[in-house]
Amino acid sequence: MIDLEQLARAQQAIVEAGRQLYAAGQVPATGGNFSVRLDGSHMAVTASGRHKGRLSVADIMVTDFATRPLGSSLKPSDEARLHGQLYEDLSLAGAVLHTHSKSATLLSRVERSDTLWLSGYELQKALEGVASHDARVAVPIFDNTQDIAALADAVRQRLDEQACCAYLIRGHGLYTWARDMNACLRHVEALDFLFDCELELRRGLS
Numbered sequence: 001m002i003d004l005e006q007l008a009r010a011q012q013a014i015v016e017a018g019r020q021l022y023a024a025g026q027v028p029a030t031g032g033n034f035s036v037r038l039d040g041s042h043m044a045v046t047a048s049g050r051h052k053g054r055l056s057v058a059d060i061m062v063t064d065f066a067t068r069p070l071g072s073s074l075k076p077s078d079e080a081r082l083h084g085q086l087y088e089d090l091s092l093a094g095a096v097l098h099t100h101s102k103s104a105t106l107l108s109r110v111e112r113s114d115t116l117w118l119s120g121y122e123l124q125k126a127l128e129g130v131a132s133h134d135a136r137v138a139v140p141i142f143d144n145t146q147d148i149a150a151l152a153d154a155v156r157q158r159l160d161e162q163a164c165c166a167y168l169i170r171g172h173g174l175y176t177w178a179r180d181m182n183a184c185l186r187h188v189e190a191l192d193f194l195f196d197c198e199l200e201l202r203r204g205l206s
């Protein structure tokens with residue numbers, strides 16, 4: 001049974017996150033999708049195709065982690081399985097945000113390897129599990145694809161090998177997760193700042 005008060009809180013948190021992220025240029029033109037864990041097998045997730053800066057609670061539906069809707073005729077986000085996979089594999093993940101900022105899109109194309117390494121930044125301590133500017137923070141990069149099930153499997157395999165709190169999809173955007181929505185919003189803000197720094201650093205070096 002879904003706790004309806006918990007669902008209402010999750011829907012409100014997602015609507016508010018959408019407003020903030022749109023105002024910050026993170027989710028242009030219906031890009032992005034958001035979710036909150038409800039229990040061990042369900043999530044509240046954005047319906048597909050909605051403008052993420054203008055969500056209402058009716059745009060947030062419940063699905064299981066395999067993306068089967070519960071009591072809704074809406075179509076879940078095209079990328080909902082990427083959220084479900086993270087909740088299945090990471091028991092501490094309470095919220096997942098996917099954004100389409102210009103910096104994430106550009107940097108994921110400039111970096112040709114399968115990992116962006118961040119190090120030497122004080123702000124990386126805004127990421128859960130990172131305690132020092134000296135730490136080497138891995139952000140895996142996956143090639144973009146329309147085969148979301150295959151991408152979810154690739155993410156699962158990679159997270160088995162490498163601890164991280166975010167990944168990039170090349171030319172597409174960022175996925176990040178955290179214990180709750182506020183921490184997840186902090187991840188988006190910090191990572192985008194770090195992506196901007198990397199882009200400027202690399203521009204200066206070329």
Ligand SMILES: CSCCC(=O)C(=O)COP(=O)(O)O
Nearest residue numbers: 030031032033048049077078
């Ligand atoms: C115009 S954005 C293309 C789809 C996408 O990448 C995205 O994040 C939004 O898809 P959704 O089905 O979640 O609205």
Ligand SMILES: [Zn+2]
Nearest residue numbers: 031032098173
């Ligand atoms: Zn996307």
